[in-house]
Amino acid sequence: MAATEMSLMDEPDRLRVALTPIRRRLLARLREPASAVQLAAELGLPRQRVNYHVKALEQAGLIEMVEERPRRGFTERVMRATANAFLVDPGVLTSDGETAGAAGTAGATGAAQEDGETARVDDGFRRIADRYAAEHLVEVAAGTVREVTRMAAAADRRGVRLLTFTLETEVRFDAPDDVHRFTDELAEAVARVAARFDTPGGRSYRLVAGGHPTPRQGAEDDR
Known part of the structure; x- marks a missing residue:
């Protein structure tokens, strides 16, 4: 099954799991499947450290296993993000x-x-x-x-x-x-x-219209 396009992060504990810089990098990379061995090589980090963060992301439901590959002495687990984009509530x-x-x-x-x-x-x-x-x-x-x-x-x-x-x-x-x-x-x-x-019994839609000043180019504090 393909990853969903968007996932809403509306649980504080789940959000905390994803907020560290290394885990954000892992989530971004895992839009495409990869193993901990691949991730460690690409990020220049020890495999044990990558495994620790991968396990935390998996337990939070942010990544999932898509394949197992037999390798010398162990089984390599290939992981992928469960969504292409995570939006914070x-x-x-x-x-x-x-x-x-x-x-x-x-x-x-x-x-x-x-x-x-x-x-x-x-x-x-x-x-x-x-x-x-x-x-x-x-x-x-x-x-x-x-x-x-x-x-x-x-x-x-x-x-x-x-x-x-x-x-x-x-x-x-x-x-x-x-x-x-x-x-x-x-x-x-x-x-x-x-x-x-408006049709009685029809599918209800919500229309939201909002207006705000257009940000000025290069303005950090746009008043």
Whole structure:
């Protein structure tokens, strides 16, 4: 069976296994099958040391054996990475495993229990603020990475294609207020098109649209 195209790393222990420099090098090299003997020769490292790291990667499910070759006095195990790319779930890097957005939602839910109408108004204002918050864009993008990677890996295992689409463009705004007007008009246009194509009982798709300043060439701190 071929390696999956992408694998989501959403377990802290599994991520720690892969983060050391030598193990990152091994994972990159093992996109193509190789044995510990080959890896040691290519990296200029003792075979025992390579074997130690290979075993740790295998136990974490990051690499797998694809072939055994009899050699003089021992059996050589040929290994390969279980995915061509490993993507880190940003949620793994938070201290409590929860995102700020989830905490905000929980807070809004609690308020709704006390005063439903006030909570709905407050939630509306919160969504408006979120629309222009960089943190919210990062949170939504992280969720997209998490969900699409998992579904793509599952589709890959079943031998089917995950149908997705991506829309990209650039627009130049003259003033900050133009961003707000553009966003409002875009939201209305998307709602109209979505209403035209929405079919009860159909396959549900999530559409995420975000905008951020285009990074300047060579700018390390782009404000």
